[in-house]
Amino acid sequence: MKRILTFLCFLALSARAQAEYVPGMGEIMGATQMRHAKLWFAGKSGNWPLAKYELSEIGEGLDDAVHYHPVFKGTIQVSKMLGKFTSSPLQALDAAIDSKDSGKFESAFDSLTKGCNACHRAAGHGFIVITRPAAPPYANQDFAPHGK
């Protein structure tokens, strides 16, 4: 009986913890950084299904930033800024991926990176500078195409 009660308490507490969990802006951005790097290596490897997947994950992460932090630290208008700095590069990336066009992919990727940095500057975080990744972020993932 005591064990069951302890277990029920645990369930109730973990449900509460889940309901209250709000990912921090820095956490969302850290995940976005990882996906930005994966997106690059997927596109460079011609793994278009993976590139499409990472692009959509980036979009979801940025949507989460707007959802959880529409105004960050009282002054940073995340909801307005995200659209301004990332919508058109994200659309260009989507089109480049759909048409499997490496040249367009590279230039759209660079535009996205510029958008990340422009928003960081506008948000008073110009010291966070994103670049084209030099090496794959993980040693345990193959970026080569393997079908759908």
Ligand code: HEC
């Ligand atoms: C709203 C404009 C905005 C856009 C667009 C944006 N960021 Fe950020 N980013 C921020 C803010 C604000 C912070 C600071 C978060 C904090 O203080 O917790 C940040 C922080 C970061 C960090 C630091 C996280 C850490 O904990 O070290 C990284 C990395 C990052 N962003 C990557 C990116 C990438 C990659 C993109 C583009 C795909 C991007 N950001 C687009 C506003 C933006």
